[in-house]
Amino acid sequence: MPFFNPSEDPGPDFAALAKLQGLVPVAPSAAVDERLQITHATTVVAIRYADGVVMAGDRRATSGNIISHRAIEKVFPADRHSGVAIAGAAGPAMEMVKLFQLQLEHYEKVEGSQLSLEGKANQLGQMVRNNLPAAMQGLAVVPIFAGFDRRRSTGRLFQYDITGGRYEESNFATSGSGGSLAGSVVKMRFHEGLSRDETVDLAITALFEAADEDSATGGPDMVRGIYPVIATITAEGFQRVLDAEIAQRFVGLLDALSARDGGGRLSETSTETAGGAQ
Amino acid sequence: MSMPFYVAPEQVMKDRADYARKGIARGRSLVAVQYADGIAIVAENPSTTLRKVSEIYDRIAFAGVGKYNEFDQLRIAGVRAADLKGFSYSREDVDARSLGNQYAQILGQVFTHEIKPMEVEILVAEVGLTSSDDQFFHILYDGTVMDEDRFTVLGGDADAISNRLEEAWAPELDLRAVLAVAVAALAGPDRSLDASDLEVAVLDRGADRRAFRRIERTELPGFLPKG
Numbered sequence: 091m092p093f094f095n096p097s098e099d100p101g102p103d104f105a106a107l108a109k110l111q112g113l114v115p116v117a118p119s120a121a122v123d124e125r126l127q128i129t130h131a132t133t134v135v136a137i138r139y140a141d142g143v144v145m146a147g148d149r150r151a152t153s154g155n156i157i158s159h160r161a162i163e164k165v166f167p168a169d170r171h172s173g174v175a176i177a178g179a180a181g182p183a184m185e186m187v188k189l190f191q192l193q194l195e196h197y198e199k200v201e202g203s204q205l206s207l208e209g210k211a212n213q214l215g216q217m218v219r220n221n222l223p224a225a226m227q228g229l230a231v232v233p234i235f236a237g238f239d240r241r242r243s244t245g246r247l248f249q250y251d252i253t254g255g256r257y258e259e260s261n262f263a264t265s266g267s268g269g270s271l272a273g274s275v276v277k278m279r280f281h282e283g284l285s286r287d288e289t290v291d292l293a294i295t296a297l298f299e300a301a302d303e304d305s306a307t308g309g310p311d312m313v314r315g316i317y318p319v320i321a322t323i324t325a326e327g328f329q330r331v332l333d334a335e336i337a338q339r340f341v342g343l344l345d346a347l348s349a350r351d352g353g354g355r356l357s358e359t360s361t362e363t364a365g366g367a368q
Numbered sequence: 369m370s371m372p373f374y375v376a377p378e379q380v381m382k383d384r385a386d387y388a389r390k391g392i393a394r395g396r397s398l399v400a401v402q403y404a405d406g407i408a409i410v411a412e413n414p415s416t417t418l419r420k421v422s423e424i425y426d427r428i429a430f431a432g433v434g435k436y437n438e439f440d441q442l443r444i445a446g447v448r449a450a451d452l453k454g455f456s457y458s459r460e461d462v463d464a465r466s467l468g469n470q471y472a473q474i475l476g477q478v479f480t481h482e483i484k485p486m487e488v489e490i491l492v493a494e495v496g497l498t499s500s501d502d503q504f505f506h507i508l509y510d511g512t513v514m515d516e517d518r519f520t521v522l523g524g525d526a527d528a529i530s531n532r533l534e535e536a537w538a539p540e541l542d543l544r545a546v547l548a549v550a551v552a553a554l555a556g557p558d559r560s561l562d563a564s565d566l567e568v569a570v571l572d573r574g575a576d577r578r579a580f581r582r583i584e585r586t587e588l589p590g591f592l593p594k595g
Binding site for chain 2: 189192
């Protein structure tokens with residue numbers, strides 16, 4: 091059982107405690123991705139709406155041009171009222187999420203009160219910053235953090251860069267290889283006071299469009315029944331949207347898109363010459 | 369050169385034990401009781417900020433009586449040990465028995481080797497999936513561990529409170545009923561305790577993950593018998 095002198099006591103900081111106990115791996119000294127294929131996770135998005143935040147992530151992980159997992163999850167609860175979504179090297183990213191979740195819970199238990207949302211966002215920033223040596227060797231992790239701020243009664247979003255820079259976004263945040271594609275879709279359709287249903291549909295559309303252009307982002311897999319992970323974070327807490335609802339919304343989206351383009355299918359998919367299809 | 373006086377080891381141990389017991393008896397007592405949906409822990413504690421009962425892990429709670437700074441130090445060490453174990457192995461591998469044994473080692477070590485023993489009595493309680501899996505590890509100032517069932521009492525007045533609980537406690541009570549029993553046992557025949565004297569927390573058997581929940585002082589009157 092760990093005891094410390096007051097001068098060395100790590101306080102409520104679990105990461106510091108784990109480090110003192112030798113449980114935190116050291117950054118590799120040479121570029122890892124030159125010799126090995128690293129598994130990468132991609133494309134996550136968070137959107138603020140009337141009651142809080144929607145977070146969503148596709149399910150694909152890739153190693154170079156190989157699909158290494160079809161059903162990886164990239165959106166996690168950080169605690170009851172916040173969530174974290176990851177993009178980048180999958181192994182270190184999962185480890186970071188695990189450490190971050192534990193960091194928040196450990197703080198709450200040791201101190202007897204929760205960190206503020208701002209405090210949580212800063213904690214994650216420090217973790218990304220601490221990962222910089224590993225990022226330089228090819229193990230970059232770039233998360234987004236979102237939560238419901240109970241002191242201000244609103245959803246809040248935070249985006250990071252690889253150096254741990256923390257940027258609060260007012261409307262939406264994205265990360266990963268398909269992030270800018272998804273971000274453009276959200277940017278076009280975002281407006282103040284979106285409803286939950288509109289926002290979930292918007293997240294689905296954004297991920298669909300990103301998957302349409304970016305090979306590292308997975309689209310809906312209707313054959314296997316694999317759909318993006320989507321969660322809402324409101325005053326009631328972090329809640330996963332059920333797969334059945336997401337599946338239904340995807341059908342709705344595809345119907346809308348194919349009706350728009352006519353002929354029961356999306357444009358740009360036809361191999362026939364113009365006028366050939368009758 | 370002066371020689372220290374010889375003191376018989378029996379006398380040393382007895383003096384230490386008396387010292388610790390006196391320290392513990394100065395504080396107020398605490399009970400943990402099984403009820404239909406989990407374990408309720410009720411402490412006599414007028415403070416709303418300095419807690420005697422707290423969460424260690426998903427299904428494990430900690431409670432201490434005696435000297436606050438000493439049991440709080442033990443509490444934090446327990447949270448650290450549990451979180452580290454869960455981090456390096458798995459959440460399922462964290463259990464009350466192992467924590468109880470570690471506490472016993474520390475208290476035993478301090479009792480025999482340090483200048484003064486810790487003036488504390490602590491409880492590590494784990495709620496199981498069924499009431500027969502519930503565990504109470506009651507650990508004394510000298511490292512003695514007692515594995516108890518149904519209920520356990522910590523503090524100076526433990527025998528009298530235990531006797532009162534023995535008479536009034538029954539299996540499968542609901543939360544209100546068991547709180548009434550626990551509060552009456554703590555108070556005894558000559559006193560009455562209300563919400564402002566109590567700290568209450570439960571380990572909820574049906575919880576998904578974190579089973580520990582405080583019943584805050586503001587909601588507590590709703591659970592206690594009127595008058």
